[in-house]
Amino acid sequence: MNLFDTIRNTLVPIHKEGYVFVAAFFVVSLILGYFAEPLFWIGLVLTLWCAYFFRDPERMVPQDDDLIISPADGRISHVAMVVPPAELGLGSEPMLRISVFMNVFNCHINRAPVRGEVTRIEYRAGQFVNAELDKASSDNERNGLVIRSRHGDVGVVQIAGFVARRIVCWVKPSEPVNAGERFGLIRFGSRLDVFVPKGGQARVTVGQLALGGETVLAEFGAAKGPTVSRRT
Structure with missing residues (x-):
């Protein structure tokens, strides 16, 4: 940056x-x-x-349904094939999971990674271990969303961390969302997991810094030319 x-x-x-x-x-x-x-x-x-x-910056969001955009600011902590949480209803086959870890200095506004319709929201109580640990996906308090997109169902999971004690989600099932639209936040340190449907290819690596609403996490299809962006 x-x-x-x-x-x-x-x-x-x-x-x-x-x-x-x-x-x-x-x-x-x-x-x-x-x-x-x-x-x-x-x-x-x-x-x-x-x-x-609690800053809330505007972002230039790429307007391309073939892209999965980062839902949060932070560092890419995991890129791997993982079975999604059962409560998301995404099946038992491994999916590409890209995790963004937010420390207490990152902007904690969470944004929709794709355009589509919210079909499911599931909250699970849990522990508050370090959100950087891989087991945080299954052990920590979390709130999962499923967004039906052009390329299939995308899972987005808000995960509370060691310091975080409050997950906030503003959207409801059956609501449409645009890529980059604000849908929630997690107070004081946490992580976002994105589960990418089959066919999506990662465009980030572990350790890379991401900007919510701007950084492309994954892409469907061959790379294209410049993409139009919209401020939001």
């Missing part, structure tokens, strides 16, 4: 989900500052971090 991308994704509005947290951090800072001035400055830094965490 270059300097322009860093600035573009920092000086942005705060999502409304973060208002109460930013206000709470600031009030606590004032209270602490009443007793000791250095504590106020420490609290102010944490308040600014909280505002940064």
Whole structure:
């Protein structure tokens, strides 16, 4: 990510989900500052971090139904063939799974990886182990969506991590979504798994950084020319 991308994704509005947290951090800072001035400055830094965490940047989303777009900012932590969680109803055959790990400094807005219709949403309680671990897909608290796309059903799983304690999902079954459309967030460190239908080829590698709504995770068919993008 270059300097322009860093600035573009920092000086942005705060999502409304973060208002109460930013206000709470600031009030606590004032209270602490009443007793000791250095504590106020420490609290102010944490308040600014909280505002940064809940930032909601616009993205230039590729408009191509042959592409699977990253649903989150972060680092590609896994690219492998894995049997999807049973609750998604995607069958027992392995599917290409691409995982994006978000640390506490990444933007945590989650975006739809494809255009289609949400056909299923399934929540599962679970543990809160490090979301980077492979077993987090099956052991951790998670919320799974299935989006029926042009190329078949795409699974998207929000996974809570060691710090995260709250998964938020704004869409409902039978709702249409556009690629790059905001559908939820996970508070304070987590991971997104994307299960790609048969025929999709990975276009990322482990360790690569991804931007939600912009980075192409996988593609169907042969590579094409430039793709039109839409700001959202």
